[in-house]
Amino acid sequence: MRGLRWLPVLMIACAAAFAAQAHAEGAPEFHLVLKNHKFEPATLKVPANTKFKVLVTNRNATPSEFESADFNREKIVLPNSTITVFIGPLDKGTYKFFDDFNQATTGTLVAE
Amino acid sequence: MLGIALLVFREVLEAALIVTVVAAATRGVPRRSVFVGGGIALGVIGAIVVAVCMGFIEGSLGGIGQEVFQAAVLLTAVVMIGWHVTWMSSHGKEMVQQMQRVTDSVKAGSSSIAILLAVVALAVLREGSEVVLFLFGMAAGGAGKLGFIGGVPLGLAGGVAVGFALYFGLLRIPIRYFFSATNWMLVVLASGLAASAAGFLIQANLLPAWGNQLWDTSWLLTNQSIVGQAVHVLTGYEARPAGMQLVFWLVTFAVLVAGMRFMSMRMAAQKRRAKSTSRSAVSTGATRTA
Numbered sequence: 001m002r003g004l005r006w007l008p009v010l011m012i013a014c015a016a017a018f019a020a021q022a023h024a025e026g027a028p029e030f031h032l033v034l035k036n037h038k039f040e041p042a043t044l045k046v047p048a049n050t051k052f053k054v055l056v057t058n059r060n061a062t063p064s065e066f067e068s069a070d071f072n073r074e075k076i077v078l079p080n081s082t083i084t085v086f087i088g089p090l091d092k093g094t095y096k097f098f099d100d101f102n103q104a105t106t107g108t109l110v111a112e
Numbered sequence: 113m114l115g116i117a118l119l120v121f122r123e124v125l126e127a128a129l130i131v132t133v134v135a136a137a138t139r140g141v142p143r144r145s146v147f148v149g150g151g152i153a154l155g156v157i158g159a160i161v162v163a164v165c166m167g168f169i170e171g172s173l174g175g176i177g178q179e180v181f182q183a184a185v186l187l188t189a190v191v192m193i194g195w196h197v198t199w200m201s202s203h204g205k206e207m208v209q210q211m212q213r214v215t216d217s218v219k220a221g222s223s224s225i226a227i228l229l230a231v232v233a234l235a236v237l238r239e240g241s242e243v244v245l246f247l248f249g250m251a252a253g254g255a256g257k258l259g260f261i262g263g264v265p266l267g268l269a270g271g272v273a274v275g276f277a278l279y280f281g282l283l284r285i286p287i288r289y290f291f292s293a294t295n296w297m298l299v300v301l302a303s304g305l306a307a308s309a310a311g312f313l314i315q316a317n318l319l320p321a322w323g324n325q326l327w328d329t330s331w332l333l334t335n336q337s338i339v340g341q342a343v344h345v346l347t348g349y350e351a352r353p354a355g356m357q358l359v360f361w362l363v364t365f366a367v368l369v370a371g372m373r374f375m376s377m378r379m380a381a382q383k384r385r386a387k388s389t390s391r392s393a394v395s396t397g398a399t400r401t402a
Contacts (some may be wrong), residue, residue: 025318038318051317062249063166065242068335072325073315076176076245078167084175086317089324101246103115 027086028052032066034039034077034099035059039107048092048111057082065100071109074100113259113266119246120267122341123239126276127155128344130235133301134228136195136282137294141225151229155236162237163244179316182238189234190364192227193302197295198371204380225370274342287395295372297346303365304348310360311350322355 032054033040045054058077066083067074071090077083077094090111099105101106131148138144154376162169162181170177203224250259313319330351333340343349348361 053317062253063245064249065246069330069334069351072311072350072354074307075315076166076170078170078245081167083170083172083178086315089321091325101119101249 031061032055032056034064034066034105037099037102037105039099040096041104041107043108043110045110045112046088046090049089051086051088054085054087055082056085063101064105066097067100068095068097068109070095070097073097113256113263116247116250116255116259116263117266117270120243120264121270122267122338123243123246124271125270125274125338125342125387126345127235127239128271129278129342131232132275132278132282133297134232136279137200137291137298138225138228139283139290139294146224147229151232152236154229154233156240158233158237159240159244162241163248166241166245176316176318179312179318181310183312183316185234185238186305186312189231190302190306190309192231192234193298193305194364194368194371195227196231197223197298197368198375199301200291200295201372201375265331282346283285295327298370299365299372300347301345302368303361304344306364307348307350307353307357307361310357311354314354314356319356322359324354325352326355326358329353343372 028050030044030046030052032044034056037060044054046054056075056077058064058079058081061079063079065074065078066077068083071086071087073087075083075085087109088111090109092111095109095111097107097109131152134151135144135148138147166178168177169181171182215379247260247264282290282294310319314321328351333343333349333351335341335344335349335351340349340351348357350357
């Protein structure tokens with residue numbers, strides 16, 4: 001029981017240790033803008049087999065959720081703000097993403 | 113209206129499944145409905161607070177506030193469930209007896225029940241905050257009144273109905289196996305929550321993925337489908353899991369099972385000791401009369 005109580009502490013310590021290491025290497029940045037409930041660009045080209053960052057800016061007046069089942073990410077983007085999402089490394093291929101709050105808003109990530 | 117109903121349904125479903133498993137695991141405990149209801153109410157208040165503070169949460173940790181918050185909420189729930197299942201391993205048999213005759217010792221269980229109240233509250237808070245933000249967006253985006261009046265109750269009712277269906281399904285488990293079944297469900301559920309937490313920490317780049325996609329079973333069951341989502345909540349199923357998520361799942365599972373085993377072994381040892389003391393007391397009494 002006592003060991004169990006230390007579980008979150010252990011996990012956080014692990015996370016912190018890896019954080020220092022992971023943040024040291026700079027990941028390439030890519031930008032996506034949500035405007036009039038459309039992703040711009042609708043197709044984003046990214047390098048395959050590399051970890052990268054996507055900065056999603058929401059220029060709508062309403063909140064959105066940047067989500068993808070293909071590359072397993074979800075994050076809320078408030079109006080007039082920008083979020084950062086780390087993605088990959090991905091294999092070569094195309095990956096769909098969408099706005100979970102407006103499911104008609106979709107885009108594609110092309111890893112090459 | 114259907115869009116609103118569907119999103120509300122999806123979020124409510126996730127929370128409802130967790131609430132259901134907790135409700136089943138606390139079957140027979142007095143005032144349980146007060147605890148579960150209180151947990152839901154606290155969760156709803158928390159959801160509104162979180163939704164309002166989302167900008168602050170996100171900005172507070174240099175752009176990874178959401179992920180850290182989600183992971184913290186999930187891991188807190190994991191620890192609380194862990195506490196409950198290990199506690200149950202030493203008291204589970206008593207609880208089965210209490211089903212037949214309620215004794216004073218039931219009150220001893222309330223500390224663990226309070227912990228499960230928090231698990232309910234956290235589940236509702238996590239899913240509820242998304243609903244609040246979504247509905248706020250819909251309102252600001254000029255969705256009609258009809259959409260709200262029809263969509264929200266429809267989604268809510270649908271999600272709650274699935275929860276109740278699962279609950280009455282679980283009640284069919286014979287009482288002898290009931291608490292060990294709900295305990296195992298809680299262990300698997302907690303392992304899944306830990307895997308989800310790992311997913312958020314990977315997304316924030318706080319943890320390495322250890323294999324971005326270990327396998328792809330989306331041809332069999334996608335996480336986007338309703339069934340996939342339900343299985344995801346109950347077991348942590350991911351169609352495309354990262355290696356680190358699997359590690360979190362397995363470690364949590366192993367730690368909880370070890371904790372349960374340890375507690376029930378300790379309990380058995382205590383009982384044996386108690387029995388042998390009473391026996392020796394009886395034998396001394398016998399010699400004295402002789």
